[in-house]
Amino acid sequence: MDDIRNIYCVGRNYRLHAQELGNEVPKSPMIFSKPTHALVETTGQEIVLPGNRGEVHYEAEFVIHISKPYKPGMKVEDVVDQFALGIDFTLRDVQSELKKKGHPWLLAKGFPNSAIITKFRAFPGVEACKEVDFSLIRNGQEVQRGNIQDMLFDLETIILFCSQHFGIGAGDIIYTGTPAGVGPVTDGDRLQLKWGEEILGECFIRLG
Template sequence: MNEIRNIYCVGRNYRLHAEELGNAVPTSPFLFSKPTHALVEANGQLIELPGNKGEVHYEAEVVLHIARPYEPGMKIEEAVDKMALGIDFTLRDVQSELKKKSHPWLKAKGFPNSAVLTSFHPFPGMIACQETDFSLVKNGETVQQGNTRDMLFDMQTIVEFTAEHFGLGSGDIIYTGTPAGVGPVADGDKLELLFGIERWGECVISLK
């Protein structure tokens, strides 16, 4: 975790997720960021989240790790060395109020422990990644399941766009967007992140 630098997140990158929240489907990648204080590894422990700011929603995602500074024309397999699964936790009620005021989302997205991350695994390549679904299991029930082939903007496009507009270097990570099925967590919920049938990480929620 210590070597991670910038945390980029792609919003509304699955059509059904954008529609389930009543958002317009974007025509170009839509990015926001989180501070590194938001990072926490899902290694089976209790993860504390705010319990006094309205609903806290889970958003499971594939996360890319950048191995080297991006150069124009670089293929994603040259830039990305490993991947993980993550949860972009969101204070949904706070976010709704911020949207009404046309304010940035940082208070709803950047709080401590809002960027959950599993252990990293070798990146198999963009096409090979599409052969396997990823999922979030809550208290034994699958609540989200997705596949990167359903992204509005594929991994190559995301990497190129991020590099062009913000810069992309060694140690940066990109949360690539969440499929439909987001919802609230409750105190004591057990969350498991799976790639195919492999459990990559898990945690238990503590709302404080």
């Protein structure tokens, strides 16, 4: 993970997720970022999250790895070489207060260990990825299931938008949004990220 440069995240990219939190469905990609200190690979280990700042919510996501700068006319497959699954952890109570004040979300999204990620694997192409659901299993129960074909803004749109507004280059990764079903973690939770029926990564949560 040492080669990761920028961590971009797409907010409200699944209609049902936006609605479950009472948010307006966006008309263009809503992008925020996380510091690289937030990133941690899942290896079955215990991951410590802050337990003294209100509820910490899980948000399972499909993550893409950028291999080169984007140029107009490029296809997704030209710039994405790998994919993974991840969880964008969110301090939900903190985020709610920030929203009320019109402040940026960084305090709610950027804390250490707030971006967990599985090992990357070769990107098989957009159409192949649409044939497989990703899901999050919490203590043996499925709590989220999504498919990139249900995203409000597809991978091509997200990459183009990030390129135009922030720049995109080798080593950047993009968390592409979470489907409905988000909720709070509790101390001792076992979380597993699945690609189809295959578990790509898991961890145990400790609220410190």
